[in-house]
Each structure stands twice: as C-alpha cells, then as structure tokens.
Amino acid sequence: MKNEIVKLLKRESKLSDETIKEIEETNIQDFANLIKEIGKEKREHIKASEISKDLNTNYIGKNLYIYHEVNSTNTVAKFLSQTGVENGSIVISEKQTGARGRSGKSWESPLGGVWLSIILRPDVDHSKIPLITLATGVAVAKTLERIGIKNSEIKWPNDIMINDKKVCGILTEAVTNFNTIETVIIGVGIDANLNIEDFPEELQAGTTTLENELGRKGDENLLIKIFLEEFEKISELFNHEGYEEILKEWRKRSYTIGKIVEVRKPFNKYYDAYVLGISREGALVVEKIDGTLEKVISGECIIKN
Known part of the structure; x- marks a missing residue:
C-alpha cells in the first residue's frame, strides 16, 4: 500500500525522489495530511464544488478527496481510513492505473468514468x-x-448490467483488527462517458457504458452526487437493520435469479446450478444438478445460455 501512495505523490506533487524519501520517513499522520491536501486540490473533470452543491446527505460525501490519477481509489481509501478521516468520506479519481475487481481481476478505468471509494x-x-x-x-x-x-439489473454479487452487458462493478473490502471490523471500503466503478472502443477488444462484447445506453454524454459530477444520495438512503436502512427491505429491492432488480449458472468457487470448484434466490445473509441459493440445495457465500457465477 505504501508504494502505491508514494506513486500518487510523485504523480500529483511532482516531488523529487529525495523529497519523497524524506516524506516516507516522516510521521504517518504528516504523510496522510499531505495526501489529504492533494485530494483537496481543484481538478479539471471531477469537481468537489459541483458534487457538494445542494448534496442531500447527512454524512456521505461531506468530505471529498479527489485525485487526477491513482492506482486504486480503494488503496488510497484504506490508507486514509487508518488516519482518522470521517465516516462517509469519499475518495475519487479521474482515472485509475491499477484498479482491480473481485478475485484480483483488472478493471479498466480511463478518463470519463466514475471511479470512487466510500x-x-x-x-x-x-x-x-x-x-x-x-x-x-x-x-x-x-x-x-x-x-x-x-x-438496469444486479448480477450477484457485485455487477450492474444493462441489456446483458456490464456497466458497473463493486468491490467491498473490510479492514479488520483482531476479528473486529474497523472500516469497510466500498469501491464503485461506473463506465459513464466512455466509448466501447476505449476498452480492450476482449472486453468490448460484454461491456456497455452510460453514454452508449443514453446516446449522449452525461454529467459525471451529477452522477456522483445522485449516487451519494442514494447510497446514504440505503446505508441508513442497513444501519437500522432494514435488511429485508434491502433484499426486496435487490430481488426486484436481480439479473441472476431464475437462470442457469456455472458456480465458480475457490480452489477450482465449478458446477452448474439453477438460481433459486438470495438468502437473508446475502448468499445465493442454488439448486445443483443432483437436486441438492446450496448457499453460495463467495465465488463467481457465470450466466449460461
């Protein structure tokens, strides 16, 4: 993590290697303060003033750290989370160079998308x-x-689909200490104002963008603002144990329920199954070929034609 933060400093601050070395040896809080200061600088595309204007939230997005380019907003968010930033703080980058999805998969994050972590x-x-x-x-x-x-539909557990193509991915990571959850970092990547041609050829068939679906470019700052408002609403439900309401909303938009899938679990355990639903814990409930039922807590589901 430290190496990635140093790379951010080199890119954003244009500091010499000697100065960077001195910074690395400073107190971690001083180091973090510099990262925070950089995150408060004005950016060309993502603008804190436009996101914050009339933002209808109590705590989500009240503190924004915006960068031009980072390896991963989740990495920066994890670093800042260890230095006392407020609950609900948001890390945003105009582009990412080393973003990742579930199972360590790379995530294309060029200029024009929405790349943020909560x-x-x-x-x-x-x-x-x-x-x-x-x-x-x-x-x-x-x-x-x-x-x-x-x-739009939600493919278990972390993809948003439009017309059978992926437009958004979510990566949730817990920061723990002695089996206690200290912080949860939620990374969200939305393919907003991008052309399909911006992606590697092997990803183009299964990917879409908001620009492609709407037939026009949208306002990335407005998109972020709306998302922060919707996220706070759903997080308040979560905080007050409104799990059934969350699951009800998820089931209404499910891309996975009622389909035949290939379940890919850790250690190369693959099998085909029919998706029956989602459990109260968020696990996928499937019926295997032999008729047995199973809850899939972690892994990946590939929709079969």
Whole structure:
C-alpha cells in the first residue's frame, strides 16, 4: 500500500525522489495530511464544488478527496481510513492505473468514468459484509433510474448490467483488527462517458457504458452526487437493520435469479446450478444438478445460455 501512495505523490506533487524519501520517513499522520491536501486540490473533470452543491446527505460525501490519477481509489481509501478521516468520506479519481475487481481481476478505468471509494465504519458483524455489497448495488441501480435508465439489473454479487452487458462493478473490502471490523471500503466503478472502443477488444462484447445506453454524454459530477444520495438512503436502512427491505429491492432488480449458472468457487470448484434466490445473509441459493440445495457465500457465477 505504501508504494502505491508514494506513486500518487510523485504523480500529483511532482516531488523529487529525495523529497519523497524524506516524506516516507516522516510521521504517518504528516504523510496522510499531505495526501489529504492533494485530494483537496481543484481538478479539471471531477469537481468537489459541483458534487457538494445542494448534496442531500447527512454524512456521505461531506468530505471529498479527489485525485487526477491513482492506482486504486480503494488503496488510497484504506490508507486514509487508518488516519482518522470521517465516516462517509469519499475518495475519487479521474482515472485509475491499477484498479482491480473481485478475485484480483483488472478493471479498466480511463478518463470519463466514475471511479470512487466510500469509507464506512459500520457497527456490524462480519456476516453482514455481503449485504453491504448488495445494498451498494441497489444504490447504483437507483442512481441509474434517476438519470433515465430503467432497465438496469444486479448480477450477484457485485455487477450492474444493462441489456446483458456490464456497466458497473463493486468491490467491498473490510479492514479488520483482531476479528473486529474497523472500516469497510466500498469501491464503485461506473463506465459513464466512455466509448466501447476505449476498452480492450476482449472486453468490448460484454461491456456497455452510460453514454452508449443514453446516446449522449452525461454529467459525471451529477452522477456522483445522485449516487451519494442514494447510497446514504440505503446505508441508513442497513444501519437500522432494514435488511429485508434491502433484499426486496435487490430481488426486484436481480439479473441472476431464475437462470442457469456455472458456480465458480475457490480452489477450482465449478458446477452448474439453477438460481433459486438470495438468502437473508446475502448468499445465493442454488439448486445443483443432483437436486441438492446450496448457499453460495463467495465465488463467481457465470450466466449460461
């Protein structure tokens, strides 16, 4: 993590190697303060003033750190979370060079997309972490509905789909200390004002963008603002144990329920199954070929034609 933060300093501050070395040896809080200061500088594309104007939230997005380019907003968010930033702080980057999805997969993050991470400190048990991912998916889907896309669906556990193509991915990571959850970092990447040609050829067939779906470019700052509002609504439900309401909203938008999938679990365990639904814990409930039922807590599901 430290190496990635140093790279950010080199890119954003244009400091000499000697100065960077001195900074590395400073107190971690002083080091963090410099990262925060850089995150408060004005940017060309993503603008804190436009996101914050009339933002209808109590704590989500009240503190924004915006960068031009980082390896991963989740990495910066994890670093800042260890230095006392406020609950609900947001890390945004105009582009990412080393973003990743689930299972370590790379994530294309060029200029024109929305790449952000949320720093949360929920008072919850480990077992509720999957529900945070599902709740975030609902927040993204509701955001897209507000900008005119009515047919987005949520593919378990962390992808948003439009017309069978991926438009958004979510990566939730817990920062723990002696089995206690200190912070949850939620990374969200939305392919907003991008052309399909911006992606590697092997990803183009399964990817879409908001610009492609709407037939026009949208306002990235407005998109972020709407998402922060929708996320706070769903997180308040979560904080007050409104899990059934979250699951109800998720099921209404499910891309996975009722389909045949290939379940890919850790250690190369693959099998085909029919998706029956989602459990109260956020696990996928499937019926295997032999008729047995199973809850899939972690892994990946590939939709089969």
